[in-house]
Structure formats: structure tokens, C-alpha cells
Amino acid sequence: MLEYEVTAQRVDTHGSLAQCKQAQLVIDTDLDGRPDAFNPAELLLAAVAACILKNLERIAPMIHFDYRGVTVKVHGVRQDSPPKMMRIEYEITVDSDENDRKLELMHENIRKYGTVYNTVAPGTELKGILRRSASV
Incomplete structure (x- = not known):
């Protein structure tokens, strides 16, 4: 079986950051939304x-x-x-x-x-x- 792991952390009220391996992804967790990140x-x-x-x-x-x-x-x-x-x-x-x-x-x-x-x-x-x- 393959296993995967991602860690996500709140940065501030406008977004969060997900990390996996050597990659990072900004996540839109702002209640008003933001155009520069995926919700x-x-x-x-x-x-x-x-x-x-x-x-x-x-x-x-x-x-x-x-x-x-x-x-x-x-x-x-x-x-x-x-x-x-x-x-x-x-x-x-x-x-x-x-x-x-x-x-x-x-x-x-x-x-x-x-x-x-x-x-x-x-x-x-x-x-x-x-x-x-x-x-x-």
C-alpha cells in the first residue's frame, strides 16, 4: 500500500500553507476568498x-x-x-x-x-x- 502525507497550517486570516515533500502550496482559507490561491x-x-x-x-x-x-x-x-x-x-x-x-x-x-x-x-x-x- 502507498501512503501519503500533507501538512497544512494557518498562516493568517487570509490563507494557509500546505506542505508535502519539498513542495508548498498557498491555500485560500480567507472567508472573503482570494484570487491568488486555490480554495x-x-x-x-x-x-x-x-x-x-x-x-x-x-x-x-x-x-x-x-x-x-x-x-x-x-x-x-x-x-x-x-x-x-x-x-x-x-x-x-x-x-x-x-x-x-x-x-x-x-x-x-x-x-x-x-x-x-x-x-x-x-x-x-x-x-x-x-x-x-x-x-x-
């Missing part, structure tokens, strides 16, 4: 995007998937009471010459083997698409 909901969406990107990197060599670049857009819908992320939708845009079957195979593997993806999916409507960029 907790945005961190969740970023974790979904990071999971998708990491899986693409891991899966590509296994299925001989060639690509030049990838962008992931994630959109979340939160309800207020009780506070909960109700729906997360994503769009993976890949700059690739791979055929449609290879694109679908990549998307299947991303959905099947993502740690964050599989953690979020049971409690949230999680859906998305993988498409080829328009430039191809």
Missing part, C-alpha cells in the same frame, strides 16, 4: 485534473499512445446545504494523431485506474470526455 473546492478539482494527467502519463507508454500535449478542464457544481460537490465534469483535450479507438482506450484506462478519480466518483456525479484537439 478547498478548487483544490479538489485540481486533484481530479492532476489524477487524469498523471494517469495519461502512466498509461501512454503501456498502450503506445503518442501525443504532443494535453489540457484538462474541470468544472464543479456545489450545493450549499449541506455543502457538497454535486457534480464534476471534465474535458480532456489531447493533441494527438491517434485513432478514435486509441482515444477511447486511453479514456477507459484513465477512468479505471485513477486513485483520485475512483475516490471521488462514488460520492459525486463524475463524467467527462476525452477528445482530440481541433488543430489535428
Whole structure:
């Protein structure tokens, strides 16, 4: 089993700092919000995007998937009471010459083997698409 550890500490009324390994991340914990940091909901969406990107990197060599670049857009819908992320939708845009079957195979593997993806999916409507960029 793999284990992970992150430490977060309040800096002041405007933000906090999360640390892991040799990395630091400023977190928006200001009640009024702040534009220069991710709030907790945005961190969740970023974790979904990071999971998708990491899986693409891991899966590509296994299925001989060639690509030049990838962008992931994630959109979340939160309800207020009780506070909960109700729906997360994503769009993976890949700059690739791979055929449609290879694109679908990549998307299947991303959905099947993502740690964050599989953690979020049971409690949230999680859906998305993988498409080829328009430039191809």
C-alpha cells in the first residue's frame, strides 16, 4: 500500500500553507476568498485534473499512445446545504494523431485506474470526455 502525507497550517486570516515533500502550496482559507490561491473546492478539482494527467502519463507508454500535449478542464457544481460537490465534469483535450479507438482506450484506462478519480466518483456525479484537439 502507498501512503501519503500533507501538512497544512494557518498562516493568517487570509490563507494557509500546505506542505508535502519539498513542495508548498498557498491555500485560500480567507472567508472573503482570494484570487491568488486555490480554495478547498478548487483544490479538489485540481486533484481530479492532476489524477487524469498523471494517469495519461502512466498509461501512454503501456498502450503506445503518442501525443504532443494535453489540457484538462474541470468544472464543479456545489450545493450549499449541506455543502457538497454535486457534480464534476471534465474535458480532456489531447493533441494527438491517434485513432478514435486509441482515444477511447486511453479514456477507459484513465477512468479505471485513477486513485483520485475512483475516490471521488462514488460520492459525486463524475463524467467527462476525452477528445482530440481541433488543430489535428
